[in-house]
Amino acid sequence: MTPEQLRNVVRTAVAAAVDRGALAVEVPEDVLVERPKNRAHGDYATNVALRLAKAAGRPPREVADLLATDLAAQPGIAAVDVAGPGFLNITLAEGALGQIAVQAVTAGAGYGRTAVLAGQKLNLEFVSANPTGPVHIGGSRWAAVGDAIGRLLEASGADVTREYYINDAGAQIDRFARSLQAAANGQPVPEDGYGGTYIADIAASVVAEVPDVRERDDDEQRQVFRDRGVALMLAEIRRSMEDFGVDFDVWFSEQSLYETGAVEKALARLREQGHVYESDGAVWLRTTDFGDDKDRVLVKADGETTYFASDCAYYLDKRARGFDRVVIMLGADHSGYVGRYKALVAATGDDPGEHLEILIGQLVNLLRAGEPVRMSKRAGTIVLLADLVDAIGVDAARYALARASVDQQIDIDVDLWSRRTNDNPVFYVQYAHARISSVLRNAADLGLALGGAGDVDVGLLAHERESDLLRAIGEFPRVLSAAAELRAPHRVARYLEELAGTYHRFYDTCRVLPRGDEEPTALNTARLWLCAATATVLRNGLDVLGVSAPERM
Template sequence: MAGRVDGAAEAGQYARAVTPEQLRNVVRTVVAAAVDRGALAVEVPDEVVVERPKNRAHGDYATNIALRLAKAAGRPPREVAELLAGDLAAQPGIAAVDVAGPGFLNITLAQGALGRIAVDAVTAGAAYGRTEVLAGQRLNLEFVSSNPTGPVHIGGTRWAAVGDALGRLLEASGADVTREFYLNDAGAQIDRFAKSLHAAALGRPVPEDGYAGSYIGEIARQVVAREPGLLDRPADEQLAVFRAHGVELMVAEIRSSLVALGVEFDVFFSETSLHESGALEKAVARLREQGHVFEHDGAVWLRTTDFGDDKDRVLIRADGEPTYFAADCAYYLDKRARGFDRVVIMLASDHSGYVGRYKALVAATGDDPDAHLEILIGQLVNLLRDGEPVRMSKRAGNVVTLDDLVEAIGVDATRYALARASVDQQIDVDVDQWTRKTNDNPVFYVQYAHARISSVLRNATDLGLALGEARDVDVTQLVHERESDLLRAIGEFPRVLTAAAELRAPHRVARYLEELAGTYHRFYDSCRVLPRGDEEATALTTARLWLCAATATVLRNGLDVLGVSAPERM
């Protein structure tokens, strides 16, 4: 054993919690002190790994810092570990530091230090878990961005749930995030949409390449109601009206569906505005000035092969019409002109071939694709009922929509189910599982843990018990194995949020919440919280109430990141 603090600690010595993040700072400080006094000749690392060991006998936390520094120091890892262990063990809140294996440092916290995590969580409330690690970053987060020619389908619904959760995660880590929806309201698909509406209004079959589904007839009727006498006008005027009003009504419906899911955007950006404002011409002119534009066969091209693309891309066709790629160039430059440091775009797997050309256009503008662009690719979603795929929508014909999914399983289950898996995995959403009020329904399992704690706290109030002041709670009472497990899990929450934000992985929060819920249920089954019968409440009662309240705080904050409610009764 390399270092230990003997005897009972004074209460004030462990006045703050020792969370993983705080331990990282402590380890970094100890290394810096060793460097300053000449005991260690290394660069002080910016990042320090502190993890919970799988075996509880190895302490509360462990770090591999000695192994990481050994080569640079020119000394054996265990020698570096021994050098650091004594100083580390002398830090407030740490009871012992043992050198293990090739040079790991296993850290055991002082009695009460771990318990302060519960007090910190309750005291911080909604702020617990939030950090400033991404402070100063202005991010434009574009997601869903479906054509305004029909309702949001189930794939777009996945991006709505994941994108909104990611925006919340990034903000919880200090980033300034603008959520943006790109409306592809220009081009051939809008022409087909207008022709479909026109045909439906006239009682004719929609064109072969048009849009099906009862929503077409619904929108056509709304357009005609808006414009009395419309069908008596010349055909080209009718089409123009169906195009303008049809897109407006479809966008309103899309926005309404998204709001019902709890997803709101800061910006709805119109592709048409790029054409009308001259932004496309300015973008092509800028790229031409930088020497990346050439003409061939009457068309204007961008030499994207100079930047790793598999072929050059047309900006302006020979007939003078700009391509979607030209609009992409103008749109990217518009985002950068609005002051965003990084453009994050979420796309479905059928757009994976888009990544190379977009990176090339970013490089052609003079930006660094690695610094200024990030494209996330998501896989498909299948809706199952009775184990079979659900393929038909009530309104959209051959696709399942956002509204269909919400109607089938509810808002909370929809958001949780779609955000729970990594976006690079195809997922099946089983209606039967996600509507079941049992523990095999993940969102029910997590929400039930919160409701269970809320019931405990209500019962405590009925008994006249209160948390009291933070300074008065005796967290040294929390020494049971299940209490320690729960405290360590609560202490991990800030790290989980930070990692999930940096890795663009909201599913990590969902999986953490499920683990936390399970840890709480095991604690509740092993540790009685409230007195029974004529029993008197004790200091342990109060400490356990704080632990319950801390768990509820984390469950609430984590569910909020996913846009899911934390019910107090179920």
């Protein structure tokens, strides 16, 4: 019996007490079921009686006593004890806990998945680095975390579209084009231009594609470098994302918002709603009416449209495509952007609390021997995603970036994350999966197979280490749901490390395979199921993080 199933059993007991008039309360939609720290307190504990006592107008222990009788009568429960102020400690019947292993193996890749977010259509925008240079290490954090959040949301039943917003309009693209043009003509980098050897590389590629580009007039040259340079840079960004295991469903061009008239339509809509005014020759959105600290310019006095105008059109485009919620991931340097974007959403007539979510991530530092890693020769001033992958590999990079809460700045120690030892967290988790794979291979060599679910006696899994492992496996669906709800993939990583440790302790204590000439027993088979169940959860958890689960290491 999994914790989720036990929650339903507890709700059923409450409903039964309500139906017969013993309790006058609303049956809760959800109840807390957790593992007690002390195993002597049973397999699981719930505080449902404490939660219901006030509404019932009765002492918590009295409610607990009443529910204990109903719970004890439920199939799969051996005993229910009332503890402290009204906690219910639940001991499962023999074999009920062991069924978790059967359920995990039988469900396979589906184990842990729920339908909690079924029916929700979410647009998840992340990375969205300007196509003026390679993806840097800050963008790599959003690549790892954003993709993991997308996988978590899908595991909870949501319909998720991963989207990359291409900032291919505006002043930074002009600076990029001038930088390429200068490099191609052997001129110094413009004062506000981009440096790094990648600029020379792209400029050379443009010249190779358009051999006569340097013979054209200045404006035409710049347009060629703008168009071809952005296309080449974007192609490289796409490759780097794909190599990092991140696939975007939509690559959305900011420039297309102008070409299709979406920006003009957005401004017209906001003007019709009475939120736009003119002052000092500029066009403004009155965002202070919606909690912003100042109004925002949509069109400058010189007629140039601002990024904020593009944002208005882009948000409305997403909503027009049918997304219930727009989730945007931004770096710490964009934290001041939250207030104005919420105001924008409110100005369109939407509810920012319902239709918008902005996540802010902190910085990433790459260290070696405690010192910052040198800047990238190619980028000139920053550490690139490619530098991180070259240093520790894709699996370690994705795991390291997703392992900490995004509101924390992290230091990635190259020496630690490149080691093949147990102090490297990703190695520790992957090794547990490889160890189990080895056990299953050895079992097959001995002629041992799992067999059908009806052929295994999981009631034999009564050792303390076996029970610990079963309960840990049973927690996986709750961990995934909570991580999805909180947008916190680091919870999955920390859970996997705990699960790996729990498995290693089980393996060191409980012999799985027979030795020498020993005949295989039903206990051997039951323990093989437990191993297979653990491997299933390790695979599913690593998959959520976009990390492989090797069978050999």
